[in-house]
Amino acid sequence: MRQFPWLLYVYPWMPYPRRIIIYLREKGIPSSTVTIVPVTDPQLGSQVDSRFPAKPPGSLPILAIPQDNHGAHFTYIRQSLAIMSYLDELCENGEEGFPRSRYSMRGADALQRAHVNGVIALADECTTQWNAIRLFGTGAGPFPLPDASNEMLRWVRRSLMTIEEAYKDRDMAPLIQSERDESATGSSVTLADIVLYQFLEFTVDCYGVDMTQGSGKIVKDVYGRDVLEKFPKLAEFYNAFKTRKSVVRDVEQGEVPPSTVLEKMRNWHKGSL
Structure with a gap:
């Protein structure tokens, strides 16, 4: 059995680390097993608390797994999707000292996992494409090209339309978590839900854009086809998932962007949206 705690290095408010937080x-994995190590924004030197080893080289998030009792040697896992999938497999099988899960967030069988992976791919693509939108469309980027931002936004909506169709028959009620519900986990949550929610939350909280709100009109998609730009199921999903305790941002842990950064991210160039 490996030593604990494992260390998860994150920029707490940024999108990819936010998924794992x-x-x-959601999984109820305690900090004694996986400790979150907040890292200051890159512009501030990517510093960590002196209690922990320095940030490993590479983009965050990074999961550092101790290989000895002294914390001198680590095995590293990079990329948010790889980290979540790895931890979920350990929990599913009760390996490496992780408590056995009641359910898998990756899907209960091969067919469910295929559906989960399909939505993960689309939601992850949305997050990746948003980088171009912010670079071209907001004060957070150095290249003000509103037409390019607007075109990339159409590609993001194309992916969201596909997810809308995938979720059209899903009952979102089990996702709702009341204030009286002390349970940290729910058997209806998947990795796809977390990746999708993280994207929808990121655009609202950081850029002031609710991607669940389409025009409600028939528009031309990126291939010139007539489509209804409306996302009622995504809106239902987002409103249900945001009731969960897992998504409450901890200000003291740096899970809210600095006001100076928010000001730049919400400064949209005319014609970008």
């Missing part, structure tokens, strides 16, 4: 809370 939500995942750990």
Whole structure:
């Protein structure tokens, strides 16, 4: 059995680390098993608390797994999707000292996992494409090209339309978590839900854009086809998932962007949206 705690290095408010923070809370994995190590923004030197080893080289998030009792040697896992999938498999099988889960967030069988992976791919693509939108469309990027931002936004909506169709028959009620519900986990949550929610939350909280709100009109998609730009199921999903305790941002832990950064992210160039 490996030594604990494992260390998860994150920029707490940024999108890819945010996924794993939500995942750990949903799964009920305690900090004594996986400790979140906040890292200051890159512009501030990517510093960590002196109690922990320095940030490993590479983009965050990074999961550092101790290989000895002294914390001198680690095995590293990079990329948010790889980290979540790895931890979920350990929990599913009760390996490496992780408590056995009641359910898998990756899907109960091969067919469910295929559906989960399909939505993960689309939601992850949305997050990746948003980088171009912010670079071209907001004050957070150095390249003000509103037409390019607007075109990339159409590609993101194309992916969201596909997810809308995938979720059209899903009952979102089990996702709702009341204030009286002390349970940290729910058997209806999947990795796809976490990745999708993280994207929808990121655009609202950081850029002031609710991607669940389409025009409600028939528009031309990126291939010139007539489509209804409306996302009622995504809106239902988002409103249900945001009731969960796992998604509450901890200000003291740096899970809210600095006001100076928010100001730049919400400064949209005319014609970008």
